[in-house]
Amino acid sequence: MMLTVTNDEKTTSSSLTPAPEQPCRCFSMFELSSATDGFDEKWCIGQGGCGKVYKGKISDGPTNTYAIKRLHFMSDQGEPDFWVDVEMLSRLRHCNLVSLIGYCNEGKDMALVYEYMPNGTLYDHFHKKGTVLNWSQRLKICIGAARGLHYLHTGTGTQHGVIHRDVKSSNILLDQNYAAKIADFGLAKIGPTNQTHTYVSTAVKGTFGYMDPDYFYTGRLTRKSDVYAFGVVLLEVMCGRPALDKSLDEGLAIWAQDRIKQGNLTQIIDSRLRDHISKSSLKEFTRTAV
Structure with missing residues (x-):
């Protein structure tokens, strides 16, 4: 219940x-x-x-x-x-x-x-500047963002956690060393941390492409809504495609997960990464994203 x-x-x-x-x-x-x-x-x-x-x-x-x-x-x-x-x-x-x-x-x-974050947003590097980030840099960025998100959900020092509600690559900023920091808390909500299944009833807000379908259809916001959006960011990092790619018939989340289930993993990863990732690292990253 x-x-x-x-x-x-x-x-x-x-x-x-x-x-x-x-x-x-x-x-x-x-x-x-x-x-x-x-x-x-x-x-x-x-x-x-x-x-x-x-x-x-x-x-x-x-x-x-x-x-x-x-x-x-x-x-x-x-x-x-x-x-x-x-x-x-x-x-x-x-x-x-x-x-x-x-x-x-x-x-x-x-x-x-x-x-001031001199290296701008993660989104800009992938989709505007065309920056070539190697696999180690991408992992470092994802781990940093995950730590920030985990702190919001569980480590704020109170019985209440924070649900960001707009996790996306354009809200992940990079400092001079490409360390990731989560930004833009304008849509954030407070939620209890002591019960995993607790939700907050709220107006649906966020960004299409990253939005948790359960939250979109029910209005019930949980920490899992942020986790879903972060999963989309991970797919974005792995595939080098935006969450809403005009060349795809569906959003990146559906497109990538369908092909992963079909065993077509090597066909969807960013072409600049091919032959530069160990199979074990790619497997673990993909498992986490899915």
Whole structure:
């Protein structure tokens, strides 16, 4: 029998109070505008539904360079996600989670300031830059992301864990050493960790291609929803294809799993990896992904 835990879309601070808070600085929009030359497009390093992300220089911080996410003033999703991000990241500490440095809240002018990740997103390396990542690099990235996700689910130091709800390759960022850090907690939800089968009833949100079918059809969110999405990321890393590949008749998850069941594993792996992976490593990786 499943225990239903209802939860509204706004995370309450009491959910995670036992965890220590990180110092979170309040910036003025003037400071952030100065750091980005008036939010000049030449410093834009990313864009999402809620706004753009800029590379910025702030001289009196612990480092000089930061990622500044400015929310679009017309975004209905932006403000709730903004406060969830602040709420989550000010209370979570792990080497495989992106650190929140501070925020700006001046009416319609809202922004989040994160540590800067010089190697961008995992998605960009595979699907935009065409970076050739060897098998060891890919394994290191996947293991780092898995550790961050495991911490969210079980290791936050409280009886409540965090369900990310939007695990995907574009939310896995890479530092100067290609170490992986999970980012973007705007859709995250709090859920009990002491009962494996407990779920949170919530509006269905996430990204198609990574979304757990059970969650999509029932609205019952569990840690397994994140695990499903992470499995899609693993297939993406192995195959070198996006989760929604226009050249396929179905999503990557279905396409890859069907061919794995048929024993066509060597036909679906990234062509740049062939003859560069041991059979035992590939077998174990595939088993984990499936």
